[in-house]
Amino acid sequence: MNGPKGFGSGVLDLAGDRMDELIREAVATVPEESCGLVVGRRSGDRIRVTRTISCENRALPTERTYRFEIDPRRLLAEERSTRGSDEEVVGFYHSHPDSDPIPSVVDRGYMALWPDKVWVIVRPGVGGRGASVRAWRIDEVDDESPREIRIAEDRSSSRRDSSKVDEGVRKEEDT
């Protein structure tokens, strides 16, 4: 059976305040899923996230609590505007309001279409408590067993408010 594999190579550099922003957006969007584009710079097997772009969730209104869909035109527009620069759309993010930030079966089906993108998944936890952010990608096209990418969290530019956000906790019970 296909499923997420262990850690692969590569590192995703994500500033602490940007991570907080992703969690805040996911919290604010509960019970629905938040989603967007991840823009950054590649340097060998290291990807530094420079910004994220929040996108409307275009899944059916009745399904947005467990589905997301980003208008591909948002990607095309961003690709156009970063063409010729050292920035590019390096991946996508979305939240799992009620499950761990691990690629679901549905995620894995779509990830198989995106061999060069990183998928950042955010669990908002309860109001940010127990929140976590994890990143994944596939090794090659049609691969439905993503590997996790280590996130190097840069907290140098932000002050952490652990009373509101606790990314260290990976799992909180669904009670």
Place this chain on the structure above:
Amino acid sequence: MSVTIRIPSALRKLTNGESELNAAGSTVRELLDDLGKENPGLIGRIMGDDGEIKQFLNVFVNGSDIRFENDLDTEVKAGDEVSIVPSIAGGGELPG
């Protein structure tokens, strides 16, 4: 008349890594038919047995989704930007 078609990374194995290909035609259908002459494997990944664009792929002509235009009969002209883009979707485990 030649139009440039942007190929998603998922399909570049079938284009020798090329991210853009040129094809001739005055509609999207003609472009894809032309692409298929040199890249038969590629067309099998873009179109289903029903002759339609596969469900999880989208074709845009100058930023417009052809599903909301004339589908495969959407007209194209030299200089148009045609992009094939997989859907960006997914989501958490089903509730319950």
